[in-house]
Amino acid sequence: MNNTADFNRRDFIKTAGVLGASVLGALAFTPHAVAMGKKPPIGRVVVIGGGYAGTSAAKYIRMWSMGSIEVVVIEPSPQFVSCPLSNLVLGGSQQISDLTFGYDMLKKHHGIQWVQDTVTAVNSDAKKVMMQRGEITYDRLIVAPGVDFIYDRLPQLQTAEAQKQIPHAWKAGWQTVNLRQQLESMPNGGVFVITIPQAPYRCPPGPYERICQVAYYLKAHKPKSKIIVLDANAEIISKKGLFTKVWANNYAGMIDYRPDSAIVSVDVQTKTVSTEFEQVKADVLNVIPPQRAGKPAQMANLLASDYPWCEVDFLSYESKTVANVHVVGDSVASGLPKSAHMATSQARVCASAIVELMQGRSPDPAPVFANTCYSFVDDKQAMHVANVYRYDAAKKIMVSAEGGGVSPAPSDKEGAYAKAWAHNIWSDVLT
C-alpha cells in the first residue's frame, strides 16, 4: 500500500502538465499510461460531481488501482464549497472563504482528469455522457450529483430572483453569504422563519444546527428577535434530546418550534409562508425545499419509480436499474443519514468494488464503514452522532452496528474535534 501511494504521487506529478493540456484541449482524453509510456489503462471511469462523494471515489479509484484505471471527473463549479461548517457562516464565527477550496491538488496528486462542464444527458446504452461542450464515453459511470430541489409545490421559489429574496442556502455558496447578510440587516425584534422539509433530505441535523447558529448570532446582536421553525416532520429528526436542551438552556424564549408544519405556498414579495393551518410572515425567510436525487441521476433514469432517490447494490453502489452505472452520496436511497462522511464512506466502498470488478474480481461481500457527524450549537461547542454500519447479507442493506449514539452534551472539546474532522476530511477529499 505504501508503495502504491508513492508510485501514484511521483508518476502523476510528473505527468500532470501533459494531462492538463490534454483535458483543456478539445476533450481529447489522452490515456495516462500512454502519456507515461506504460501499458494502456484497463478502463475509464467517469465521475459526475466533485462534491464529497465524487472526489473520494475519484481519488480512491486512482490510488487502489495503482493508476491503472483512468478517471475523469465532470463538475460544473470551479470551486468546492463545504456544506459542513457552512451554518457557522450564519452564526458569524466562520467566513465562506474558510470553507472554499480549489481542486488543483487533488488533480495533480492523483492524475485525475477534470472537465468543468455541465452534464446534459446520459446514454447508458452507448455508455456515453453528454455535456454542454462535448461528450465522453465510459466503462463505468459514477453519479454523485448531490441533491436537487423539488419546486413542484413551491413554483414561486424556482427563479434565481426569488432565491435572492428567500435563499435556501442548502448548497453552501453565495446563498449562504446572502442569508448571513439578510440576518445582519434584520432589525432587532425581527422574525427569522426557517422551514424544514419532510425527511429524507441532505444533512438530517443541519436545520437544527442552523437554528442554533442563527440564535447564537441574534442573542448577541439582536436579542429581541424571534425564530419560528416550521418543520414538516412530526418531531426533530436528529439529536432531538440534545437540540431540545440547547434551545431551552442557551436560547431560552427565542425559538418557537412547530412540528407537522409542511409549507404549501410562499409569497415572495411579503416573505410569508402558508401551512395547512396558518400563515407566517418573516423578516428573513429561509425555505429549505424538499429534495430528490440530483439532476444527472434523473437524466440517467436512476430514480426508483415511487421514490425520488436511487436504489443501489450496497456491495458496489451499482444502480439496481442501470448496469455499469454507480451512485454514491446524497442521491442514494440508503435509509442512512445523508452526510458528508457517509458520502465519502459509500464512495470508497464503490471505488474498491469498481477496482475489483474492472479486474475481473469480486468486491468485499460484507463492507463496513463509519459515520461521524458533528453539529455546532454556538461558535465553539459541538456534539456528535456516530455509528458504524455493516452490510446485512439477509436484508441486503447497511445496518447500524451496536455502540453508536450521540454526545451526552455539547462541549468545547467536541467543537475542536469537529474542526479537526473538517480539516482532515477536506485534506482527504481535496489533496
Next chain:
Amino acid sequence: MKTFILNFILISSVVLPIPGRAAEDFVYPAQGLHTRTLAASCAACHGTNGNAVKTNAEFDATAIAGLDKAYIEQRLIDFRTGVRPATVMHRHANGLTLDEIKQLADYFSRQKPEKHTMPEPQMLKAVQDE
C-alpha cells in the same frame, strides 16, 4: 509522550478478555478489501491512510500512520471496554469486531507517515450557485 505510550502498552497489555464478544468476532473473506475500505472510513478524522493534518488549530487529530500495531489494537480495545474514556472513539470501537480491530491495527501500522496538508482556502468566485 513516548514514555506515556510505552507505559500505556505495558499497563494495558494485561487487559484482555472482552465478555460476550467472541461470537461476532469471525473473519470475513476478502479481508484485505474489507480492511482497506474500513480503514479509509477513518480518514474523515485521521487523514488519508492515517496521516492526519497538522494545522494551527487548537487541536489536531492523532496521526495513526505507522504507529505500533499492538499499541493501536490495545487503544481501540480500551476505547471499546471503556478503560480509556473517549468522546467519540468508543462509538467506533464498539461497532467493530475484534478481528476488524486487529486488521485495522495491522493496516495503519504499515502505513508510512507522510506530511499531509489541508487544501488552501480561497475566496469564493463570483459565479451563480445552482
